[in-house]
Amino acid sequence: MTRHDDELIALLLGDRRRSRALGRWLGTLEGRRELAAYRRTLEVLEALYGDAGAAPRRTIYYCPLPTPIGRVFVAAGEAGLVRLSFRQSEASFVAELRRRLGADVVRSPARTADIVHQLRAYFAGERRSFDVRLDLRHTTPFQRRVLLAAARVPDGQVVSYGEIARRIGQPHGSRAVGQALKHNPVPIVIPCHRVIAAGGRIGGYGGGLGIKRKLLRLEGALAAAG
Amino acid sequence: MSPRRVSLAELTERHRGELVGYLARMLGDHQEAEDACQEAFVRAHRAFDRLGPDANSRAWLYRIATNTGLNAARRRSHRAARAADVDPDALPATAGPSLERREELRTVRRAVEALPPRQRAALMLRQFQDLGYAEIAAALGGNEDAARANVYQALKKLRAALGGVRP
Numbered sequence: 312m313t314r315h316d317d318e319l320i321a322l323l324l325g326d327r328r329r330s331r332a333l334g335r336w337l338g339t340l341e342g343r344r345e346l347a348a349y350r351r352t353l354e355v356l357e358a359l360y361g362d363a364g365a366a367p368r369r370t371i372y373y374c375p376l377p378t379p380i381g382r383v384f385v386a387a388g389e390a391g392l393v394r395l396s397f398r399q400s401e402a403s404f405v406a407e408l409r410r411r412l413g414a415d416v417v418r419s420p421a422r423t424a425d426i427v428h429q430l431r432a433y434f435a436g437e438r439r440s441f442d443v444r445l446d447l448r449h450t451t452p453f454q455r456r457v458l459l460a461a462a463r464v465p466d467g468q469v470v471s472y473g474e475i476a477r478r479i480g481q482p483h484g485s486r487a488v489g490q491a492l493k494h495n496p497v498p499i500v501i502p503c504h505r506v507i508a509a510g511g512r513i514g515g516y517g518g519g520l521g522i523k524r525k526l527l528r529l530e531g532a533l534a535a536a537g
Numbered sequence: 538m539s540p541r542r543v544s545l546a547e548l549t550e551r552h553r554g555e556l557v558g559y560l561a562r563m564l565g566d567h568q569e570a571e572d573a574c575q576e577a578f579v580r581a582h583r584a585f586d587r588l589g590p591d592a593n594s595r596a597w598l599y600r601i602a603t604n605t606g607l608n609a610a611r612r613r614s615h616r617a618a619r620a621a622d623v624d625p626d627a628l629p630a631t632a633g634p635s636l637e638r639r640e641e642l643r644t645v646r647r648a649v650e651a652l653p654p655r656q657r658a659a660l661m662l663r664q665f666q667d668l669g670y671a672e673i674a675a676a677l678g679g680n681e682d683a684a685r686a687n688v689y690q691a692l693k694k695l696r697a698a699l700g701g702v703r704p
Contacts, residue, residue, distance in 0.1 A: 316696075320689050324663070348702040352695045353664075355645040360562045360665060410550065413557045413571070448568070 313345060323349055369414040372422035375401065378434045379529075380522045383499075385426050388414065391444030392426055395497045397518050412449060426500075433499070436529065439466040441500045450496065457491035464505040466530045471509050485509075493517050499526065545585045548594055549578050555666060556602045562661040563606040564613075565650065577605040596672045603658050603676040610654040641699065648698035652691050659687035 315336050321327035329337075336342040371393060373386035378397075384404045386394040393412065396404055408416045420427070425443065432438035447455050456479045464470050472485040472492075481487070492503040498518060504526045508514035516523035527533045553574065560570035560577075581601050588597055649657060655677055662668040662676060673684040 316693055317689055320692050324688075326685070344702065348699060349692070349696050351641070351702050352645065352692060352699055355641050355699070356649075356660075356664065356695065359642060359646055359649070360661065406550070410553065413554055413574075449571075 313341065315342070315345065319345060319349055323353060369412065371408055371412060371414040371416050372419035373404065373408065373416060374418065374420045374423040374427055376427050376430060378430065380434075380518075380525055383430065385423050385430070386416070387423055387426060387443075388412075388446060390448070391446035392497055392500060393446045393449070395500055397498075397522065430499070434529070439530070443500060445497060445500070447496070450494075451491075453487070454491040454494065457488050458495060458501050458503075461492060461495070461503050461506055462501045464502060466502070466505070467532050469505050469507045469527070469532050472506055472514065473509055475506055489515065502526075505530075505532065543594065545582060548598065549581065552595060552598050553578075556598060559599070559661060559666050560602060560606050560609075562665055563603075563654070563658050564609055569609060569613075573605050573609045574602065576609075577602045580605060593672070593675075596668070596675050599662070599666070599668065599672065599676045603662075606658065607654050644698050644700075645695055648695045652694060656687045656691040656694075659684055660691040663688045 315333060318327070318330065318333045322329050322333065333342075337346055369388050371386050371388045373384055373394075375382050375384050377383075381397055384394070384396045384399065384401070385392065386396075386404075386408055394404075394408060396407075399407075405416050408414060426441075429438060429441050429443065433441070447458065450458065457475060460475050460478045472488045473482070475492075476482055476484040476488045479488075488506075492506055493515065495501055495503045495517065498504065504516060504523045506514065513520060513523060513527075524533060556577065557567075557570050557574045560573045561567050564570050564573065577598070581598060584601070588594065649660075652660070659673055659677060662673045663670075668676065670681040670684045670688075673688070674681045677684060677687070
């Protein structure tokens with residue numbers, strides 16, 4: 312460290328103009344060396360924490376599609392499907408994505424074509440499960456475990472909240488399981504509608520019980536759901 | 538007619554991106570930054586009524602985000618070892634492939650992680666969030682001289698960690 316450090320930093324940050332004394336010192340070998348070192352420090356800092364280093368801004372693509380349960384929105388980014396939503400306006404869907412994911416949100420049928428195609432086939436009764444990558448980074452570890460357990464329930468079947476709780480090793484957590492499923496970011500694709508209350512009662516559903524019944528009927532599981 | 542007071546929803550929408558970026562720079566972890574930002578907005582919600590109509594709302598949000606970030610850093614320092622900050626090997630190609638360069642990145646990153654959280658916050662506010670010293674002082678508490686001293690101290694430590702550099 313030298314006695315010129317503060318002045319040199321002030322110069323590099325644009326806080327102060329170069330004084331004569333600093334100008335003279337910068338003409339010396341020591342001055343040149345220190346200037347180079349501080350410049351390099353700022354460059355490395357920029358490489359680490361500039362736009363490249365800090366939280367890259369993601370782009371999320373979305374698209375609406377008409378279905379028998381009403382208009383459904385899907386949204387996906389580079390890492391996979393992030394959101395599926397129904398009973399929501401386009402403006403509120405986009406605002407929610409921006410707010411929750413901090414992403415740029417762009418309407419793009421081309422970038423969502425694969426999942427849209429699979430959903431059409433599902434609602435036409437031609438497809439029973441989905442083959443898509445999911446991006447569940449914005450869920451908590453507990454919620455992820457619940458969602459992945461729910462994802463393994465095959466179509467045409469239902470299981471209880473308590474059963475999911477047992478499968479993830481938290482036999483007393485059926486209430487928490489219900490909460491985690493209520494906030495399922497990708498309903499239908501992760502079939503939380505196949506998880507019902509004990510005793511065959513249909514339980515709750517984030518999208519409304521009417522939609523839960525419709526989905527189970529479509530899959531031929533409604534008799535089991537009571 | 539008095540000008541319409543901007544709503545908190547509008548404010549958070551407008552500044553969310555930069556605040557998450559700031560918290561990520563402060564905490565070195567994007568997920569933690571997202572969580573801290575969420576927490577900061579909850580606090581902002583509670584304090585919004587006390588924000589005067591002529592107040593600098595961006596500086597106000599930075600103050601709340603800074604306090605939330607400092608708390609998160611404090612909580613973390615009580616926890617065991619954690620995953621590293623930014624991974625220099627995952628940086629884009631502009632970071633340069635040379636071994637020497639990689640070593641520099643690693644050294645400076647470690648030095649940033651070793652900074653006292655207030656110095657790190659001050660540095661990030663000055664270098665990446667475009668805040669002046671008066672605003673940094675408002676965010677951190679204290680006066681402008683103290684804010685500037687925090688930024689300069691941080692840079693001196695990083696420069697010292699870098700060691701000798703050829704002119």
